[in-house]
Amino acid sequence: MRSLDLSILAGLALVLSACSTAPTTAPTAPAKPNAFPGIGLSLDELKLRYQHTYVARRLKPKKWPNGARVAVALSFDIDNASGTLARGTPGSEPMTRGQYGAIDGLPRILRVLDKQNVPASFFIPAVAAALNPEMIPAIQSRQKHEIGIHGWIHENLVELNDEAKEQDLLNKSSELLTKAMGRKPVGYRGP
Numbered sequence: 001m002r003s004l005d006l007s008i009l010a011g012l013a014l015v016l017s018a019c020s021t022a023p024t025t026a027p028t029a030p031a032k033p034n035a036f037p038g039i040g041l042s043l044d045e046l047k048l049r050y051q052h053t054y055v056a057r058r059l060k061p062k063k064w065p066n067g068a069r070v071a072v073a074l075s076f077d078i079d080n081a082s083g084t085l086a087r088g089t090p091g092s093e094p095m096t097r098g099q100y101g102a103i104d105g106l107p108r109i110l111r112v113l114d115k116q117n118v119p120a121s122f123f124i125p126a127v128a129a130a131l132n133p134e135m136i137p138a139i140q141s142r143q144k145h146e147i148g149i150h151g152w153i154h155e156n157l158v159e160l161n162d163e164a165k166e167q168d169l170l171n172k173s174s175e176l177l178t179k180a181m182g183r184k185p186v187g188y189r190g191p
C-alpha cells in the first residue's frame, strides 16, 4: 500500500515538474519502475545478495537428544497496543485488544506453559513492557522462560528505513528492558 502511495506521489512529482518547465510537447507517461531488477544482474551479483542474509551457522544438530524426531520452539511476541501507539491511531478496539493481551492473554499463555512445563521465548517491545510493568515479573517468576527485545514501539523498520534511528531505538529498548529485567535481554527479533 505504502509503495503504491509513493509511486503515485512520484508520478505526481514528475507531472508537476513537467508542468513547471512548460513543455511544448505533450508530457509522456512516467516510466514504469523496473519490476524485475534481478534479471539484469550477473550470477556473482546475485550470489552476493543471496548470501547477504546468511547471518549465522546452522544450529540444527546431527540428531536431537533422546532420539527425538523433531524439536519445537515456542515463542510469543507480546506486542499489545505498541504498534497502534506507534502509528498514533489509538482507536478503542486496538487499544483494548492490546490491553487484553497484557492483562488476560499473557497470564493465560503462562498458565498453559506451566501446566505442560514447557519453556518459551517472549519478545517484547520496550514500550509494551513499560506500559504493563507486571508482565516481565510474571514471566520471570516461572524461571524457565527467556525474554528478548521486539523493538521500541513495534516500529516498522522497512518504513523507518533509517539505520541510525533503528540502532538508537534498539539501544533504548535494550536499556529499558535490562532495567526492568535486572539482566540483559537474550536477543532481538525485529518488529
Ligand SMILES: [Zn+2]
Pocket (backbone or CB within 6 Å): 077, 079, 150, 154, 191
Ligand atoms: Zn510483533
